[in-house]
Amino acid sequence: MIRDITLGQYYQTDSVVHRLDPRTKLIxxxxxxxxxxxxxxxxxxxxxxxxxxxxxxxxxxxxxxIVRGMKAIVFLMLVTVVINMFVIKGEPILTIGKxxxxxxxxxxxxxxxLRLTFLIMGSSIMTLTTTPNQLTDALESILKPLKxxxxxxxxxxxxxxxxxxxxxxxxxxxxxxxxxQLARGADFESGNVIKKAKSLxxxxxxxxxxxxxxxxxxxxxxxxxxxxxxxxxxxxKPLHYAKRxxxxxxxxxxxxxxxxxxxxxIPKFW
Amino acid sequence: MKLIxxxxxxxxxxxxxxxxxxxxxVSLVIAQGEMIGLIGHxxxxxxTLVQHLNALLTPDSGTVYFDGEDVFEKEYDRKKLxxxxxxxxxxxxxxxxxxxxxxxxxxxxxxxxxxxxxSELSAYVALKQAGVPDECFYQSPFDLSGGQKRRVAIASxxxxxxxxxxxxxPTAGLDPRGRYEILTQIRKLKEENNVTVILVSHSMExxxxxxxxxxxxxxxxxxxDDKPRQVFAHYKELETMGLAAPQVTxxxxxxxxxxxxxxxxxxxxxxxxxxxxGKWKQRETK
Numbered sequence: 155m156i157r158d159i160t161l162g163q164y165y166q167t168d169s170v171v172h173r174l175d176p177r178t179k180l181i182x183x184x185x186x187x188x189x190x191x192x193x194x195x196x197x198x199x200x201x202x203x204x205x206x207x208x209x210x211x212x213x214x215x216x217x218x219x220i221v222r223g224m225k226a227i228v229f230l231m232l233v234t235v236v237i238n239m240f241v242i243k244g245e246p247i248l249t250i251g252k253x254x255x256x257x258x259x260x261x262x263x264x265x266x267x268l269r270l271t272f273l274i275m276g277s278s279i280m281t282l283t284t285t286p287n288q289l290t291d292a293l294e295s296i297l298k299p300l301k302x303x304x305x306x307x308x309x310x311x312x313x314x315x316x317x318x319x320x321x322x323x324x325x326x327x328x329x330x331x332x333x334x335q336l337a338r339g340a341d342f343e344s345g346n347v348i349k350k351a352k353s354l355x356x357x358x359x360x361x362x363x364x365x366x367x368x369x370x371x372x373x374x375x376x377x378x379x380x381x382x383x384x385x386x387x388x389x390x391k392p393l394h395y396a397k398r399x400x401x402x403x404x405x406x407x408x409x410x411x412x413x414x415x416x417x418x419x420i421p422k423f424w
Numbered sequence: 425m426k427l428i429x430x431x432x433x434x435x436x437x438x439x440x441x442x443x444x445x446x447x448x449x450v451s452l453v454i455a456q457g458e459m460i461g462l463i464g465h466x467x468x469x470x471x472t473l474v475q476h477l478n479a480l481l482t483p484d485s486g487t488v489y490f491d492g493e494d495v496f497e498k499e500y501d502r503k504k505l506x507x508x509x510x511x512x513x514x515x516x517x518x519x520x521x522x523x524x525x526x527x528x529x530x531x532x533x534x535x536x537x538x539x540x541x542x543s544e545l546s547a548y549v550a551l552k553q554a555g556v557p558d559e560c561f562y563q564s565p566f567d568l569s570g571g572q573k574r575r576v577a578i579a580s581x582x583x584x585x586x587x588x589x590x591x592x593x594p595t596a597g598l599d600p601r602g603r604y605e606i607l608t609q610i611r612k613l614k615e616e617n618n619v620t621v622i623l624v625s626h627s628m629e630x631x632x633x634x635x636x637x638x639x640x641x642x643x644x645x646x647x648x649d650d651k652p653r654q655v656f657a658h659y660k661e662l663e664t665m666g667l668a669a670p671q672v673t674x675x676x677x678x679x680x681x682x683x684x685x686x687x688x689x690x691x692x693x694x695x696x697x698x699x700x701x702g703k704w705k706q707r708e709t710k
Contacts, residue, residue: 330513330518333480333513334519335519337478337480337510337511337512337581338506338519338531338535338580338584339503339507339531339532339534340535341535355521356519359521360518360519360521363566
């Protein structure tokens with residue numbers, strides 16, 4: 155059940171995307187997420203879809219696996235779609251009682267759903283192809299220039315990587331605790347919302363305790379190995395850009411230009 | 425009461441490069457009143473198997489029958505099943521959440537829809553059976569020692585009055601004394617209440633003394649299913665699976681190699697003692 159959430163999990167295989175420098179992937183992903191907000195017309199989304207499709211294909215992560223990760227946000231998406239459909243004012247196309255669905259509403263709803271899907275898929279491609287360790291290294295390296303302003307780049311990236319690293323662990327833990335309580339006759343499915351929420355107490359309490367225990371253990375282990383922050387710390391695997399990274403940067407730039415053009419210079423047609 | 429696993433197959437991380445076949449065509453029949461040791465190396469599929477027995481996991485193919493009924497049938501009441509096939513997970517103390525030990529143990533029977541009085545009574549009996557001392561009953565379960573917490577967690581399953589009790593590594597992380605006490609308590613429980621017990625473990629030593637049947641799993645398959653002494657006769661094969669026979673088995677084989685005519689089939693220290701003392705006496709009378 156809970157294992158189906160793929161967000162934040164690494165998919166082990168060998169592909170061009172896996173081999174890319176994590177900085178490249180991080181910046182490309184960021185650029186992609188920004189690009190989704192550069193315009194709202196069909197062309198923008200077609201381009202965004204094409205970019206995503208190429209990335210997915212190159213990453214050699216099965217599409218099934220990425221789509222499975224979407225299950226987690228289906229509910230959020232439905233809510234967004236429904237609310238947008240009814241709330242946005244414009245030319246009415248269907249009236250049910252006091253509620254009116256407008257043409258503009260439908261359009262925004264569809265775009266919102268697409269945008270959300272692309273957002274999640276785009277970021278999962280990065281987390282699926284990059285180990286948390288690589289991601290931290292990339293983040294630290296990108297944020298390093300901010301050190302002049304006393305920005306704790308190393309500390310922030312360390313916190314991020316620990317948080318990311320703990321996602322699958324805590325998911326697994328949740329799965330285990332849920333099973334243990336199911337084995338004691340717990341019921342998470344039946345009853346109304348309040349009853350359902352109450353039935354989660356036997357899962358959440360042990361989960362919190364376990365999270366604190368793990369955090370404590372981790373802090374101890376880090377201190378036992380004399381961890382004291384980023385000052386003078388060297389890397390076992392320093393990051394190096396390769397030619398393929400340059401190619402990807404060029405490709406991303408071209409994509410951004412195209413998206414911007416599509417969003418601003420092509421007239422809306424729907 | 426009879427529990428049958430019929431050709432179970434189960435795969436983790438299906439359709440990924442990390443796919444692992446955890447169960448591969450596993451069939452098993454468990455009869456009333458048996459005490460079974462389920463042994464296997466880490467990752468051999470033993471935990472996966474027991475999670476099928478109370479329908480926590482649904483097999484990719486095959487099914488489980490309890491009392492002649494298919495437990496994966498749509499209409500089947502799996503909650504009731506979990507009360508009858510009680511499963512104590514590994515490190516069960518990590519599932520505790522209530523304010524007091526007593527409330528904790530009441531959780532199971534309450535879920536089974538038993539009246540408050542009845543569930544309190546079951547909780548009391550279960551706490552006694554698991555050997556939790558009276559003064560702990562109204563403490564927070566989080567203030568107890570590791571061994572005590574484990575007992576409370578076991579009691580919380582016992583309180584549902586299961587007909588089959590499955591314990592996944594019940595002694596993991598306990599000191600020898602805690603280990604001995606818990607295993608003895610489980611055996612006592614089996615003898616007094618005729619509960620069927622399945623002990624899951626990777627340590628032969630732990631289990632040999634307490635069970636009358638051993639099921640050995642390796643790579644998702646059942647390799648041996650026999651009486652302990654028959655299983656330990658394959659001690660060489662067990663080693664290739666990353667398991668080991670009890671130390672006495674090795675001792676007896678070693679003694680035999682050095683020319684002492686002893687029974688190599690003994691499985692417990694007690695039996696070995698008898699065998700050796702017998703030999704000694706024979707020698708003295710000669």
